[in-house]
Amino acid sequence: FPFEKQVLLSCSHVFHKACLKAFEKFTGKKSCPMCRKEQYQTRVIHDGARLFKIKCAIRIQASWRGYMVRKWYENLRKTVPPKDSKLxxxxxxxxxxxxxxxxxxxxxxxxxxxxxxxxxSIAASRDVFQQLEGKEILISETDWEKIQMQAFRQEIFDCPICIMPLSPTVHPACLFSGNSNQFSRQTVLLSCSHLFHHTCLQAFEEFSLGERQICPLCRSCYQKKILKC
Incomplete structure (x- = not known):
């Protein structure tokens, strides 16, 4: 009987008031549903509500006390070290x-x-490098001669792209063999001292990605000069 109205009969039995009225209406007579005593007297009581309130108060107090004890124990475990060595x-x-x-x-x-x-920072560094690469320093003829001598000392007589012989300028051994017709393509010298057929290098530049032109061998930026046979 939490908070619903309850009635006490003269025969000492207790029922919900609404349930007792429904029983009387269904049976058509006034008799106790338990002992069948007729012509009973009723009285509204509130014992069930009072007991329910006491029970709820006890439950609330128990929950609060348990919460306080758990908090106290947790604080104790945080502040006081245990005596067991492992703990x-x-x-x-x-x-x-x-x-x-x-x-x-x-x-x-x-x-x-x-x-x-x-x-x-990376973007700023990239801009600086692009600016430095964009400012190409013109190579003098004396420097080109030094680069050409360095290329001759490498003794590379074939184009690294098509693997065909270069011009007689860099392949003097073939001047006396009578195969001068195979040197119809011009030879280009790069500032990194690498040699290629001019047509092969042009084809490589057309198929290369990016704005900068890089050497097919050493991947460095270059200036180029066509060698005269």
Whole structure:
């Protein structure tokens, strides 16, 4: 009987008031549903509601006391180290871990800002390199002669792209063999001292990706000069 109205009959039986009225309406007579005593007297009582309130208060008090005891015990475990050696070791390990976590959380580390600074630095460096690469320094004829001598010392007589012989300028042994018709293509000298057929290098430049022209062998930026036979 939580908070519903209840009636006490003169025969000492207790029912819900609504349930008793429904029973009387269904049977058509006034008799106790338990002992069948007729012509009983009724009285509204509130004992069930009072007991229900007491029961609820006891449950609330028990829950609150349990919560307070658990909080007290947790605080005791956090502050008082245990006497057992194994538990004592775990206690201090947990303390050190908590201190480390507090130190780490105290640092304000903004990773997004850090990565954005790295990206901006890389972009600035890339712009500087592009500007330096864009300013080509013209090579003098004396320097071209030195580069050509360095290329001759490498003793490379075939084009690295098509693997065919270069011009007699870099392949003098073939001048006396009578095969001068195979040197119809012009030879180009790069500033990195590598030699190619002019047509082969042009084809490589057309198929290369990017704005910068790089040597097919050493991948460095270059200036070029066509050699005269």
């Amino acid at each position: 004592r070791k775990q206690f201090f390990e947990k303390k050190v871990q908590q201190i480390s976590n507090r130190l780490l959380s105290s640092y304000d580390v903004n990773l997004d800002e850090f990565f954005s600074e790295i990206d901006s």
